[in-house]
Amino acid sequence: MPPTSPTPAFVLARPKDAPLAPPPQFADLREKSPITRVTLREGLSPWLVTRWEDARAVLGSPAFSSDPNHPGAPNDREGRMRSPRGFFANHDDPVHATMRRTLTREFMVKRIAALRPAVARLTDELLTAMSELSGPVDLVEHFALPLPSLVICELLGVPYEDHAFFQEQSKPLVDQKATAEETWQAFANLSEYLLELVRTKRTTPGDDVLTRLAEQVDEGVITDQDAADLGAFLLFAGHETTANMITLSTITLLQHPDQIPHLLAGPDQVAVAVDELLRYLTIVHFGLRRTAVEDVTIGGVTIRAGEGVIISINVANRDPEFFNAPDDLDLERAGARQHLAFGYGIHQCLGQPLARAELQIVLPELFRRLPDLRIAVPMEEISFKQDTAVYGVLELPVTW
Ligand code: HEM
Secondary structure (H helix, E strand, O other): OOOOOOOOEOOOOOOOOOOOOOOHHHHHHHHHOOEEEOEOEOOEOOEEEOOHHHHHHHHOOOOEEOOOOOOOOOOOOOOOOOOOOOOHHHOOOOHHHHHHHOOHHHHOHHHHHHHHHHHHHHHHHHHHHHHOOOOOEEHHHHHHOHHHHHHHHHHHOOOHHHHHHHHHHHHHHHOOOOOHHHHHHHHHHHHHHHHHHHHHHHHOOOOOHHHHHHHHHHOOOOOHHHHHHHHHHHHHHHHHHHHHHHHHHHHHHHHOHHHHHHHOOOHHHHHHHHHHHHHHHOOOOOOEEEEEOOOEEEOOEEEOOOOEEEEOHHHHOOOOOOOOOOOOOOOOOOOHHHOOOOOOHHHOOOOHHHHHHHHHHHHHHHHHHOOOOEEOOOHHHOOEEOOOOOOEEOOOEEEO
């Protein structure tokens, strides 16, 4: 009998000298065994999918569940995860579809276009306040984290006088050092505050998401609690992701200063540049997690019902079979938008038009306002968040 090779561990740690690329061992797997078993933890060895084509096939297939409590789900922690219906990324249809439908209109092109002036104003306010500070300043604390949270306040219709409270409440939700219990508690606190706000919107309606969710409560589509949980979920889904994209894009652009002009060249160029940054960085590096609900064959491998799958979208977005010279950053790359950084299929990121708009406004403005922007410490001193769902840095001291 041929010797059986040990199942490789699912690792996230990246080498110090290449912190922006996926772990190099995955590139090897993508070439030699693109769908293979990996060890996630004791007794749990889900499949790992690393090719662009296979990743799309799994994410687009109805044969997989997104429920983290499904038996066999590739969960890092044992035990049940708490997922209210409003946290619909963790639900399958029909709950998923019902909850997602309550928000789809909010992310249509016209609505997002209407939010752009507010994003530009908030960007301007934060950059003005930051540029008045002297000495190295943490870009994460002063710019990258507050911006998406203020945008979500605007989107939801959080009254201005509650902004500080709302941001304070949401901190543990995006604090990567928080335990699962602390994160859950933060979600519950925020949801409690939002529940009150949904009720207030009935007497003082606004042109905002919570008012429109309150209307859907009155129409019997969802409950008050769903509306509050949906609001908290939007904050959770759109805060840390956008923040980390801002910080990691800044580092990447400072490492490729010759490409910064593409970002400043106009709306069409900035759109391509942002999609290339999304592909290159693919910050959701934990992999998207699914469980087969029936036997299904993907890329010639049969995955049985009840078996877990991790779809490594960051490795798939560097697949040389699909992207030319994928390890190079090319802010003019044709087809950059074909990346899987927002997922694919029914769970594809609902907030992607907003995320794109934020990045398209924020990144050029940052480099226009601070042309001498630079990192204030040697790269080796920057702490990357290696084992969290979304890749990023803890802080980024900058100067200009
Ligand atoms: C650059 C920033 C962002 C990235 C990279 C990102 C990435 C993703 C990915 C990969 C998924 C798919 C999860 C899966 O298939 O299991 C997702 C789902 C989702 N995202 Fe985003 N996201 C970003 C920003 C946002 C923003 C700004 C919002 C809203 C304010 C948002 C709201 C959502 C929602 C609601 C879902 C769940 C969709 C569903 O299950 O149907 N995201 N995101």
